[in-house]
Amino acid sequence: MMSDLRELYQEMILDHGRNPRHHCAMPEANRIANGFNQFCGDRLTLYLKLEQDKISLVSFQGSGCAISMASASLMSEILSGKMINEAENLFNNFHQLLTHDTTTLQQLPDLEKLAVFAGVKAYPARVKCATLAWHTLQAALKQTTEWVSTED
């Protein structure tokens, strides 16, 4: 029973969903963007501290479902210290993992812990939850202060 659901709600997702890391405002941030998922009302504010092309610090505030909170939490962990172009590659790979039927984890080794979201693929309505933080990241990197929506 519940094998499908356990695939979606992996222990790591439940853990990060309940206790999101880097869940705070960042006074020293030099990029801030807001994300909004119209479908379920989730909102988050993403804070970045960029040092030239490097993302040195990431944090976020907001509330939402376990998937969206865990995604923002794990994203903030994996991005700290990454270069901007590495972050963009990660997002592309992450998006591919969630939306392409034939993509396997072996093809995307750099995803590291983000691999726990592989189960989201079976729940198309939840892809937006998992990608809200990443869409907001893109807005922050483009330095727009507009609300971004997952409706694109």
Next chain:
Amino acid sequence: MKIFDVKKIRADFPILQQKIKGKPLVYLDNAASTQKPYSVIERLDHYYRYENSNVHRGIHTLSELATEEFELSREKIQQFIHAKSFAEIIFVRGTTEAINLVAQTYGLSQIKAGDEIIISHMEHHANIVPWQILCSQTDAKLRIIPINEAGELLLEEYYRLLNPKTKLVAICHISNTLGTINPIKQIIDNAHANSPKTKVLIDGAQAVAHQKVDVQALDCDFYVFSGHKLFAPTGIGVLYGKQELLATLPPYQGGGSMITEVHLERSHYREPPYKFEAGTPHIAGAIGLGAAIDYLNQFNFDEIKQHEQQLLNYANKNLQSIQGLNLIGTAKEKTAILNFTVNDSRGMRIHGHDISDVLNTEAGVAVRAGQHCTMPLMQRFNVDSTVRASLAFYNNKEDIDALINGLQALKQLFR
């Protein structure tokens, strides 16, 4: 009248025979939209196969047939809500359009700077935003009736809000989020006692499928509802307005059908209801709504209500077995809408979206999760997302059992 037999009623709704992820569909999202019986589905099919044509236009057999059926539906609706005249029944796209129509005709022509419009804290966005738009157009003021913790209107506050500037009271018959049945007769009588110029609009979207509505007995000035929450197609709805009031209103949209004479400089408008029905209407939808009313007329609303109340009691009792479940909306007078949050064993709230996904996957249960188009109400209860199970007369105890089983699975997953 037919004997009320849920098993037989369920057999009338083909979609209820469907499986979701291998489990029988348990449809508990009726406040969002109801399912359609065979008779409605077949009526649409029949219309498009044998009657499809434009109404009030061509002098040919099909056009006459379509017009006749379309107008017959209007009469069925008139009888269904006990309106005085067919001219009081205006076809619109749904509740939302009906409210916007009233705001932009009655509101824009009668409401001036400094006038007041009263709504309540439990309104659907469709009964908030059109009035905000009107207020920004006219400099009128929006006044809000507060509610108590159970989700009931504070009537004393309502009486205090009424004053000579009050031009309109717009209130829901039944709250889509809380299930509260508002004492609308009292609200209407007090508005009219305040001043003959205080008009009342009742948002009946959540009421028409669950209880008998008699607009003459209520004496409301406007009553609005959607077809798709009444077992009829989407895209069709009804604005009821008192004939003498409709006669004084300017048109809503301009176009074909709503005119008697058009010159390049000016036009003459038809009498209501046609004055408010510009363009080709949703003919099939209107005829489908008539078929849905025919279907409902087989039953007695007292029996429907009794059945739904029994299910509500059964659900209320069984939901108590789910630890950490908190019901929002516990009015004494309420319909079968169960709105709740669930905490995990550590006391942390599980998000509505997670709950509804588990219910769907684990138990085939369809519920609504989120804010239910009532953001101010959600803020009032300090919640950002809840789950709503809303019942119709085709639901049964097994549906409630499936909901409980799904919630137990949720508690296992989110320990």
